[in-house]
Every structure is written in structure tokens, then in C-alpha cells.
Amino acid sequence: MTRSVQISLLVVVMLTAAIAGYLLSVPSRLGEVDASRVLEATLPDLSGTPRKIGNWKGKVLVINFWATWCPPCLEEIPHFVRLQRQLGEQGLQFVGIAIDEYDKVEAYARRNAINYPIMIGQLDAIELSKTAGNKAGGLPYTLVLDRSGRVISQHYGGLTEQTLKPIVAKLL
Numbered sequence: 001m002t003r004s005v006q007i008s009l010l011v012v013v014m015l016t017a018a019i020a021g022y023l024l025s026v027p028s029r030l031g032e033v034d035a036s037r038v039l040e041a042t043l044p045d046l047s048g049t050p051r052k053i054g055n056w057k058g059k060v061l062v063i064n065f066w067a068t069w070c071p072p073c074l075e076e077i078p079h080f081v082r083l084q085r086q087l088g089e090q091g092l093q094f095v096g097i098a099i100d101e102y103d104k105v106e107a108y109a110r111r112n113a114i115n116y117p118i119m120i121g122q123l124d125a126i127e128l129s130k131t132a133g134n135k136a137g138g139l140p141y142t143l144v145l146d147r148s149g150r151v152i153s154q155h156y157g158g159l160t161e162q163t164l165k166p167i168v169a170k171l172l
Contacts, residue, residue, distance in 0.1 A: 033133035033151045035143060038063060041128055043097065043119035046106050051119065054149070059093040060171040061145040062164070065121070065129040067100040068108045072158035073140040077112060079161040083168070084116045090172045091147070097121045097128070099139065146171050
């Protein structure tokens with residue numbers, strides 16, 4: 001590979017990364033976020049039982065769209081597990097919506113002792129996440145709802161405990 005081809009490839013990679021970073025850092029206007037469709041959605045949990053996401057209304061709800069093939073998704077899940085353990089009794093409830101195959105999600109959840117409900121949304125959940133403000137359809141995508149079901153914040157990309165805890169603590 002010639003040096004000019006290498007430089008051209010490097011420029012393309014850098015531009016792609018810059019554009020993706022920009023798109024992930026630009027928040028949607030909260031007025032465009034429709035949490036009602038997400039709260040009305042019924043998806044099967046890991047036991048196959050259909051569960052309406054709105055059944056958790058009344059709690060501070062963190063709804064996370066993720067997949068087992070998504071590295072940032074897998075990085076943020078241990079943070080969610082810790083926060084669920086620390087703040088669950090105060091009214092915090094995480095709900096994961098996996099856009100993936102049941103077997104992979106179930107194995108990952110078991111191996112990593114996920115302590116909050118996981119729903120299997122598969123490809124339909126991508127459309128659900130788009131109606132909830134995820135215009136790019138990327139993962140991970142997370143919504144934080146207050147106890148009345150109003151969207152307080154939305155996040156593209158991975159979250160940490162340090163980023164999320166102050167947001168949810170104010171709502172508890």
C-alpha cells in the first residue's frame with residue numbers, strides 16, 4: 001500500500017470518527033422524545049413472559065436499548081447493575097431492551113448477573129427506540145424518565161455510574 005493510499009484511508013477513518021462522535025454528542029430536543037410509545041410497548045422478558053414497560057411507571061425509570069454485539073453497551077451494564085443494587089429500594093428501576101437474539105441475551109444476562117428486567121425487542125425495538133428519540137438508531141441508547149413517565153434525559157453512547165448517578169439521584 002502506498003503512502004498516499006495510507007494517508008487517504010487515515011483521513012477517511014478520522015472524518016468518519018469525527019462525524020460519528022458529533023452525531024452521538026448532539027442531543028435531540030426533548031420535545032421530540034415520545035416516551036409514551038415505549039411505556040405502552042409490551043415485550044417478552046427472559047422467561048418469555050410479555051411485560052408492559054409502563055408497569056414500572058411510578059419509579060425513576062432508566063430504559064436502555066442495547067445488544068450483546070455492542071462493546072459500549074457491554075461496558076455500561078456493570079454500572080447499571082451497581083446502580084440498581086444501590087438505588088433500587090429508593091425507586092430506581094432499570095429496564096434493558098435487547099436488540100438481539102434471545103439465546104445470546106439470556107447467556108450474557110446469566111453470566112453477568114444482571115439484576116434488572118431484560119426485554120427481548122429484536123429488530124422491532126430499533127423502531128421503538130427511534131420513536132423515543134434515537135434518530136440515528138444507534139446503540140446504546142438510554143432514556144431517563146421521572147416517576148410520572150416524563151423524559152428527563154436521553155443519552156447516545158455508553159454511560160458510566162459517575163454520569164448517570166447524579167441524574168437519577170435528583171429524581172429519587
